[in-house]
Amino acid sequence: MDFELPEDITALDDDQLADALAGAIAAFDAGSRAETITTKDLEGLRSLSDGVKAIRDEQTARQQAAEQAAAEIDALAASVRGDSMDDTTDTVAQVEETASAEPEPTPEPETPAVTASGRRPALNLASVRRRMPRVLPPDPNPRPEITASVDVPGYSPGQALDMEGVTEGIIRRANALKTAGGGVGLTASYRLPFQPELIVNDSSSGTEGTRAVVLAGDQARLNGGDLVASGGWCAPSETVYELTGMSCPEMLWDLPEIQLARGGLRYFPMPSLDVASMTFVHTEADDISGATKACFKIPCPDPVEVRCEAIGACLEAGILTQRHFPELVAYYQSLAMVAHEIRMKQELFTQAVAASTPVTIAATFGAFSAMFGAVALQAADMTEKLSLCANIQVEVVFPWWSKNLFLADIARQNGVSVSDIDVQSVVAAFAQLGISIQWARGLNPAVPDSIGGPDPATAWPASIPFLIYPAGTFEAGRGGEISLGVIHDSSKFQTNDYTALFTEECSALIARNAEARVVTVPVCADGRTGQQLGIDCPIA
Structure with missing residues (x-):
């Protein structure tokens, strides 16, 4: 032993x-x-x-x-x-x-x-x-997950990644493809969190799609460093290769989302209430004359089918740039992810505008007061037409820059101090109408007078378009994950280039009804208010 x-x-x-x-x-x-x-x-x-x-x-x-x-x-x-x-x-x-x-x-x-x-x-x-059984409750706010794909040097399949890991994985995969003489390599998958009941697995089933669409639109489900400049230094300058990011996919159009596991979705449109057709009034005279009572027959609707569109981004870079200035490649790769999300919401909003009824309001005066009056009118008309429930909010999507225009208009009104300007007061004013507002960036079509364009803006637009619809009218269908990868094409080796990043995701807009409106309102942010009329006091 x-x-x-x-x-x-x-x-x-x-x-x-x-x-x-x-x-x-x-x-x-x-x-x-x-x-x-x-x-x-x-x-x-x-x-x-x-x-x-x-x-x-x-x-x-x-x-x-x-x-x-x-x-x-x-x-x-x-x-x-x-x-x-x-x-x-x-x-x-x-x-x-x-x-x-x-x-x-x-x-x-x-x-x-x-x-x-x-x-x-x-x-x-x-x-x-x-x-042992997991006793820790699941995260109430699940976040998107980025996981490594197969054949990424230094990473195991399914390993969780952050953006730095994605960039490093893309560079390693690109180097491996270059050594192998070219090819296409999937580097990571960006998986979006969806509840199981919001996933449509059978794109041909109208009932499955309708259940997911109705649940997604149900309102009952809803419940720092600064850069500063320093003084001069009597020393040689150092080259800083790190790049500070400024762009982010925030303040975009927000709408309910469901996952499309297949290439599309079938669902049944939401019928509208027709009081005149569904009810009758039968008088004694009608009874004596033998008149029949009108009876509404429920129609058999055809399902609406929407197909996915591919939304993605593609970057090319020089092989030497990737090797000797990886910070620049990494910066653009992060920008491409931001651009991907912004373009996704832009395309969905463009489709929503195309599916909405255009309305043009006559010119009045001011900016905020004109907009408030237009929103109040459309909300009242929509509530009466659709017999909306008291707990169903009407949503309005404004261009993000219109918030600044409203504040500028209010600041110019008589008796208003600039220190009294409050964004929450604007939001609260619309809330009194039962309106939930969004300030969304990057909306199509292009902003008048080029706000956000290549040249600095010099004047506010003469009109503001906004989208108004009952809550749950629009929903976004998205793929379960976004594919991230690199391509080394042998034809590009002659120019020493490669595809540094490509992304692709399924996208589709779901319009549950045809009651949305895109309203254009003439505005002038000059602080003008209603005319004040003098009243003569009668002499006793």
């Missing part, structure tokens, strides 16, 4: 402990099968038996300690996140109760070959969490 038990099993990690157990069992089996045995051999078998038991006891103790630690960590995490932890608390209490209820172990005979110094290594929680 050449195997020797370790002197201190508590100093071994889990793998070493398992190897020691396997070695002790193998040595015992070999010794127990011998045809002759000496007193020394028998003592060795006793020592191996005691050692095997001690190792198993150590493994059991580690397992129990890891389970208790994992349960406590879940409880602490839920407490930090503010989640309800009734079940977790019970689980932790059970673990603690079990630990306290365990009988004291019977003292074993001391074995010189196997000792415990108390220097136990770190607990292995991974193996425990694979077996």
Whole structure:
């Protein structure tokens, strides 16, 4: 029996402990099968038996300690996140109760070959969490996930990535493709979080699509560093290759989203209430004359089918640029992701405008007051026409820049101090009408007078278009994930170029009814208000 038990099993990690157990069992089996045995051999078998038991006891103790630690960590995490932890608390209490209820172990005979110094290594929680039930509640605000694809050097398939990891993965994949003589390589997938009930798996099923569309539009589901300039330095300038990002996909049109697992969606449009056709009035004279009562027959509608459009971005770069100035390539890759999301919302909004009824309001005066009057009129007309419920809000999408125009107009009104200007007051004013407003950037068509254009703006537009619709009218159908990859084309090797990034995603607009309107209102941000008329006081 050449195997020797370790002197201190508590100093071994889990793998070493398992190897020691396997070695002790193998040595015992070999010794127990011998045809002759000496007193020394028998003592060795006793020592191996005691050692095997001690190792198993150590493994059991580690397992129990890891389970208790994992349960406590879940409880602490839920407490930090503010989640309800009734079940977790019970689980932790059970673990603690079990630990306290365990009988004291019977003292074993001391074995010189196997000792415990108390220097136990770190607990292995991974193996425990694979077996024990997850008591930590799921994240109430799931976030998009970026995971690595196969064949990305240095990354395992499915490994979570951040934007730096995406850039590094793209560069490594590009280098691998260059070595292989070219090709197309998928680097990562940007997976969007969707609830299972908002995923449409059968694009040909009108009922499945309708259920997802109705649920997505249900309102009941809703519940820093500064850059500063320093003084002069009498020293050579250093080239800084890091690039500071300014662009972000924020303040875009916000609408409910569902996942399209296939290439499109079928759904049934939302019928409108027709009071005149669904009801009747039957008088005594009608009864005497034998007139029949009108009865509305429910029509059998055909499902509406929408097909996906591919929205994506593509970047080309020089191979030498990627190798010697990777910060520039990484910066543009992050910009491409921002551009992808902005273009997605732009295309969806363009389709929504095309599906809406155009309305033009006559010129009045001012800017905010003119817009407030136009929104109030359209909301009242829409509420009466559709017999909207009191809890159904009407949504209005303004160009983002119109918020500044409204504030400029209010600041110029008589008796208004610039310090009293408040964006929330504008929002609250529309809320009194039952209106929920959005300020959205990057809306198509192009902004009049080139606000946000290549030349600096010098004047406010003479009119503002806005989109108005009952909440839930529009929804976005999107693919479950966005593919990110690189292409090394052999035809581009002559110019030493390659495709540094390409993205592609399924996109479709779902219009549940035809009640949306795009309204154009003439405005003038001069602070003008209604004319004040003088009243003569009668002489007594």
